[in-house]
Amino acid sequence: MFVVNSTSGSGSLLAAVYSHSASVGNALFISSLGIYLHAVFVSLTLGFPLAILAWLVGWYRSGDGLYLRYAKTLTGVWVVNFALGVVTGTVVEFGLLDIWPTSILLFSGPAFVPLFFEATIAFIGEAVLVGLFVLGVGRWRARYTLSILLGAWLLGSLSGYFILATNAWMNVPWGVGGLPSALYPFLPSYGPEAANVTTVLTVAALVLNKTLAGAGSAALASPGFTRRVGPLFSDPWLALTNPDAVSTTVHTLLAAYAVGLGAVAAALAVRYVRTRDAAYLKLLRPVLWVLAVVVLAQPVTGHFMGEDVVHFQPLKFTAYVALTSGPEIYGYEVHNPVEALVAYGDPGRPIPGFRYYMERCGALGNATFGDLYRRLDPGALPYLGPFANVSLADNCRAAVEALVPLAPAVSAMYYAMVGAGVLLATAALLVVFGFLTRVPVLSAAADYVNYRVLGRVVGGDNVLPFLAVAMAVLSAVAASAGWAAREVGRQPWTVYGLFTTNEVVTSVEVSPGFAAFVSAVLLAVAALGAAAMYYTATRHGLIDRLRGGHG
Amino acid sequence: MDSGLLAFLLLGFFLEMHLVFVNVIIGAAVLSAYVRYLAYRRGDEALGELARDMFRVMVATDLFGGVWATILTVYMASAFPSMTAIFMKVDFYPVAVALVGIVLSIPLIAAYWHLWGKINPRAHSALGIPLVASVLLVPIGFRYLFAELNYPQFLEGGGGQPELFNNPVYLPLVLHTVVGAVDVGAFVLAAVLASRRNPDLYGVRLTLGVGLGLLAPQAAAGVYYYTVLGKYVPYIAANVGGPLLGYSPPTAMFYPVFYTAVALSGALGAVAAYGFLQARRGRVVRWAAVGAGLLAEAVLVLMEYVNDGARYPYMFVTGDSGIPVDQLITPLIQMPPAVLYTALASTLFFTALFTVAFYYAVVKRLLAE
Numbered sequence: 001m002f003v004v005n006s007t008s009g010s011g012s013l014l015a016a017v018y019s020h021s022a023s024v025g026n027a028l029f030i031s032s033l034g035i036y037l038h039a040v041f042v043s044l045t046l047g048f049p050l051a052i053l054a055w056l057v058g059w060y061r062s063g064d065g066l067y068l069r070y071a072k073t074l075t076g077v078w079v080v081n082f083a084l085g086v087v088t089g090t091v092v093e094f095g096l097l098d099i100w101p102t103s104i105l106l107f108s109g110p111a112f113v114p115l116f117f118e119a120t121i122a123f124i125g126e127a128v129l130v131g132l133f134v135l136g137v138g139r140w141r142a143r144y145t146l147s148i149l150l151g152a153w154l155l156g157s158l159s160g161y162f163i164l165a166t167n168a169w170m171n172v173p174w175g176v177g178g179l180p181s182a183l184y185p186f187l188p189s190y191g192p193e194a195a196n197v198t199t200v201l202t203v204a205a206l207v208l209n210k211t212l213a214g215a216g217s218a219a220l221a222s223p224g225f226t227r228r229v230g231p232l233f234s235d236p237w238l239a240l241t242n243p244d245a246v247s248t249t250v251h252t253l254l255a256a257y258a259v260g261l262g263a264v265a266a267a268l269a270v271r272y273v274r275t276r277d278a279a280y281l282k283l284l285r286p287v288l289w290v291l292a293v294v295v296l297a298q299p300v301t302g303h304f305m306g307e308d309v310v311h312f313q314p315l316k317f318t319a320y321v322a323l324t325s326g327p328e329i330y331g332y333e334v335h336n337p338v339e340a341l342v343a344y345g346d347p348g349r350p351i352p353g354f355r356y357y358m359e360r361c362g363a364l365g366n367a368t369f370g371d372l373y374r375r376l377d378p379g380a381l382p383y384l385g386p387f388a389n390v391s392l393a394d395n396c397r398a399a400v401e402a403l404v405p406l407a408p409a410v411s412a413m414y415y416a417m418v419g420a421g422v423l424l425a426t427a428a429l430l431v432v433f434g435f436l437t438r439v440p441v442l443s444a445a446a447d448y449v450n451y452r453v454l455g456r457v458v459g460g461d462n463v464l465p466f467l468a469v470a471m472a473v474l475s476a477v478a479a480s481a482g483w484a485a486r487e488v489g490r491q492p493w494t495v496y497g498l499f500t501t502n503e504v505v506t507s508v509e510v511s512p513g514f515a516a517f518v519s520a521v522l523l524a525v526a527a528l529g530a531a532a533m534y535y536t537a538t539r540h541g542l543i544d545r546l547r548g549g550h551g
Numbered sequence: 552m553d554s555g556l557l558a559f560l561l562l563g564f565f566l567e568m569h570l571v572f573v574n575v576i577i578g579a580a581v582l583s584a585y586v587r588y589l590a591y592r593r594g595d596e597a598l599g600e601l602a603r604d605m606f607r608v609m610v611a612t613d614l615f616g617g618v619w620a621t622i623l624t625v626y627m628a629s630a631f632p633s634m635t636a637i638f639m640k641v642d643f644y645p646v647a648v649a650l651v652g653i654v655l656s657i658p659l660i661a662a663y664w665h666l667w668g669k670i671n672p673r674a675h676s677a678l679g680i681p682l683v684a685s686v687l688l689v690p691i692g693f694r695y696l697f698a699e700l701n702y703p704q705f706l707e708g709g710g711g712q713p714e715l716f717n718n719p720v721y722l723p724l725v726l727h728t729v730v731g732a733v734d735v736g737a738f739v740l741a742a743v744l745a746s747r748r749n750p751d752l753y754g755v756r757l758t759l760g761v762g763l764g765l766l767a768p769q770a771a772a773g774v775y776y777y778t779v780l781g782k783y784v785p786y787i788a789a790n791v792g793g794p795l796l797g798y799s800p801p802t803a804m805f806y807p808v809f810y811t812a813v814a815l816s817g818a819l820g821a822v823a824a825y826g827f828l829q830a831r832r833g834r835v836v837r838w839a840a841v842g843a844g845l846l847a848e849a850v851l852v853l854m855e856y857v858n859d860g861a862r863y864p865y866m867f868v869t870g871d872s873g874i875p876v877d878q879l880i881t882p883l884i885q886m887p888p889a890v891l892y893t894a895l896a897s898t899l900f901f902t903a904l905f906t907v908a909f910y911y912a913v914v915k916r917l918l919a920e
Contacts, residue, residue: 082614083614083657084657086621087617087657089621090617090620090621091650091653091654093621093624093625097624097628097635097639098639098646098647104635104639107629107635108628108630108881108883109881109883109884110884112629112886113887113890116626116629116890117890117893117894119618120894121893121897124619124897124901124902125901127901128615128904128905128908131611131905131912135912199883217639217640218640220633221636221637221641222633222637223633223706224878225632225633225636226632226633226878226880226881229882231884231885232883232884236885508643508713521654521655525654525657528658532658535665
C-alpha cells in the first residue's frame with residue numbers, strides 16, 4: 001500500500017474528495033441494490049421475446065399448439081416483468097437524481113440526447129408495442145404479431161443502447177480530449193477536444209468547493225449555478241459516437257439476452273426433470289439454440305470491451321489483473337503473459353503496477369490547482385477555496401491510492417466473470433454439438449464429455465437439463481460479476497478522470513435507517529415480483545382471460 | 552421562438568400528458584377499492600365485477616402514465632438542471648415519499664388482482680386501503696415540488712435544508728389535486744363504461760354520481776387554494792384571477808383560460824347531471840357520459856396550464872417576481888431542434904397508437920361484456 005505524502009493540510013481536503021463517508025457507503029449500497037434489481041427485470045424483459053419468437057416461429061411452421069400455448073404463457077411473464085422493469089427503472093432514475101444529484105449534469109449535458117431519445121422513442125414505443133402484442137398474439141396474422149414482437153424487442157434493445165451509451169460516457173468521457181490527463185498524467189486522451197475547457201474547470205471548481213463543505217451536489221442546487229457556467233459541448237451527439245458505447249452495448253445486451261433466455265431454459269429443464277414430459281424438451285431446443293448463439297458471441301464482444309478498458313481506463317485494468325499478478329502489482333510493473341497477450345497482443349509486455357501510476361503523478365511537479373486555474377480559468381479560482389493550494393501531484397496520487405484497497409475485490413469479480421464465461425461457452429458448445437446438431441469429431445467429443453463425464457455424475461437423462469441450468473446460472477454470474485467489476489473498478493471516479501463519487505452524492509445524510517428502509521422496500525419488490533412471475537408462468541391462459549375470454 | 556419559452560412549453564406539454572393518465576390512475580384506484588368494499592358489504596356480485604372493470608382501466612393506464620413520468624423527469628433534469636437539483640436537495644423527503652408510493656403500488660396492484668376471489672372479501676377489501684394509500688403517496692410527494700415552485704421556502708433563511716411538508720401552499724394544492732383526480736377519474740370511468748356495446752347502467756350511474764358529488768368539494772378546494780395563493784403568491788393569483796377579481800395581471804395569457812375552464816366545469820356539471828338523472832331512470836345517455844369524461848380531462852388540462860403557466864416568465868415565484876425560467880435553463884448543451892421535434896413526433900405517434908389500442912382493448916374487448 002501507499003501513503004500519499006501530501007503537503008501540510010491538504011490531506012483532509014483530499015480525504016473529502018476521495019474517502020467515502022458512511023453516508024456515501026450507504027448511498028452506494030442502496031444504489032447498487034436498485035440497479036441490480038432493475039437489471040434483473042430488464043434482462044428478462046430483453047431475453048424473453050427471443051424465446052417467444054422462437055416458439056411462435058415453431059408454431060407457424062408446424063402448427064403445433066404447444067408452442068403457441070407456451071408463447072402466450074411466457075408473454076404473460078414478459079408483461080409482468082416489463083411492468084416491474086418500468087417501476088424499478090423509475091425508482092433507479094429518480095434515485096439517481098435524488099441520491100446522486102450531480103449526475104443531473106449528465107442529463108443536461110453529454111447524455112441529453114441518449115436519455116431523451118431513450119424516453120421519447122425507445123421506451124414509449126416498447127411499452128405500446130408490448131401492449132399491442134398482448135392484444136394480438138395468437139389472434140392476428142403471423143406477420144403482424146411477429147413484426148410487433150420484433151419491434152418491441154428492437155426498441156427495448158435500443159433503449160439499452162441509449163442507457164448504456166450514457167454509462168459508457170461515464171467510463172470513457174468521449175470529447176473531453178486531454179483534460180483528464182492534465183490532472184492524471186497516466187490517462188489517455190478521450191476523443192476530440194470538443195469540451196469547453198473553461199466550463200469544465202468552472203463546474204469542477206464549483207462542485208469541489210461544495211464537496212469540501214459537505215457535498216458537491218449542493219453546487220447545482222443554486223439558482224445562480226447556470227449563470228456561472230457556459231456551454232460544455234458544441235456537439236450533442238458525442239455520447240452516441242463514443243467507441244466504448246458500441247462495445248459496451250453489444251456485450252451488455254448479449255449478456256442480458258443470455259440471462260433472460262437462460263431463465264426460460266432453466267425453468268423448462270427443471271420442469272422436465274420433475275415430470276419427464278418430452279414436451280419440455282421440445283420447447284427447450286429452440287431456446288437453447290438462440291441461447292448458444294448469444295453465448296458464443298460473447299467472448300468476441302467481451303474482447304472489444306476489454307480493449308476499451310486497457311486503452312481508456314488503465315488504472316481499472318491494473319486492478320482487474322491484481323489477483324493473477326501477485327504482490328508485484330503494487331510495484332512499478334508486472335509480467336502477466338496471459339493478460340498481456342489478451343490485452344496487448346504481446347505476452348512479454350509488462351503491465352503497469354500501481355507504483356507506475358504514482359510515479360507518473362510526479363510529472364505534475366509542484367504545480368497546484370491554483371496554478372492550473374490561474375492559467376486556464378482564472379475566473380473560477382475563487383471557487384477553489386483552500387483547494388487552490390493542493391498540489392496536482394498529491395491529488396493524482398490520492399486517486400490512485402483510493403483504488404488500491406479495492407483492487408483485490410475488483411479483480412475477484414473480473415475473474416469470476418471470466419471463469420463463468422469460459423464455463424458458459426463450454427456448456428454452450430456441449431449443448432450445440434451434443435444435442436442440437438451433429439458435426440463429425442466435434443459431436444463425438446461433446447458426447448464423450450456429456451455421457452462419459454457429466455452423465456456419470458448427474459445421470460445420462462439429466463445431462464441436457466443440467467447443461468441448461470448451468471448455462472442459466474453461469475450467465476447470471478458472468479453478467480453480475482462483470483458489471484460489478486466495471487462499476488467498482490471505476491472508483492474513485494463517477495465520471496472517469498473528472499468527477500469523484502464524493503462529488504456526486506447528495507447533501508442529505510443517507511442514514512443506515514434510511515438505507516435499511518429502502519433496501520427492505522426493494523427486496524419486497526423483488527420477492528413479490530418473483531412470486532408474480534412464478535404465478536404467471538404456472539398458469540396457462542392468463543393472457544386469454546385478460547383479453548376477455550377470446551382465446 | 553425564445554428558447555426559454557420553448558423549454559417551458561415543452562416541460563408543460565410533458566407534464567400535461569403525464570397528468571392526463573395519472574388522474575385516471577388515481578381516480579380508478581380509489582373508486583375501484585370503494586366499489587369493491589360496497590360489493591363486499593352488500594354481497595353484490597355485479598358490483599364486484601364493476602370494481603374489477605374499474606381496476607382494469609387503472610392497470611391499462613398505469614403503465615403508460617409511468618412512461619410519461621419518465622419522459623417528464625428526463626426532460627426536467629435535462630433542461631432545468633439546477634431546478635431539479637434544488638428539488639432533490641430541499642425536497643428530498645417528498646420525492647422519497649413519492650418513490651416509495653410508486654414502488655409499493657405495483658406489488659399491491661398485483662396482489663390485489665391476484666387475491667381477488669381467493670381470500671375473504673373482507674380481507675380483500677381491507678387490502679384496498681394500502682393500495683389506495685400507495686397510489687396517493689405519489690401525488691402527495693410530487694405535488695410538494697409544485698408548492699416549492701409557487702412558494703420557494705429554500706430561498707428564505709439561506710439554509711436550503713430538506714423540508715418536511717411545511718410549505719404553506721402545499722396543503723391546499725394537494726387537497727385540490729387529490730379531490731380533482733378522483734373526480735376526473737370518475738368521469739373518465741363513466742365514459743369508458745358507457746362506451747361499451749352493452750353499457751353498464753349501474754356503473755355509469757355510480758361514477759357520474761361520484762363525479763357530480765365531488766364537484767362541489769373540488770370547487771371549495773379550488774377556492775381554498777386560490778385564497779392561499781392570494782396570500783402567499785399574489786403574482787400567480789393575479790395571473791389566474793385577472794381583472795374580474797380585482798387584479799392587474801402582467802399578462803392576459805392565463806385568466807381567460809381560467810374562466811374558460813370554470814365555464815367548462817359548469818358545462819361538465821350540467822352534462823353529468825343530465826347523464827346521471829337519465830341513468831337513474833334506467834337509460835344510459837352515451838354522449839353525456841362520454842362528454843363528461845372528455846370535459847373533465849379538458850378542464851384538467853386547462854387548469855393545470857393556468858396553475859403552472861401563471862408562473863411564467865418565472866419558475867420559482869417570490870412575491871411579484873421570482874427566478875426567471877431563462878436563468879434555470881441548462882447552458883451546458885444546445886438542444887438541437889431536430890432532437891426536440893423527433894422526440895415530439897415520436898411521443899405523439901406512440902400516444903396515438905396507445906389510444907387506439909386502449910380503446911380497442913379496454914373499451915371494446917378487455918372489459919368482459
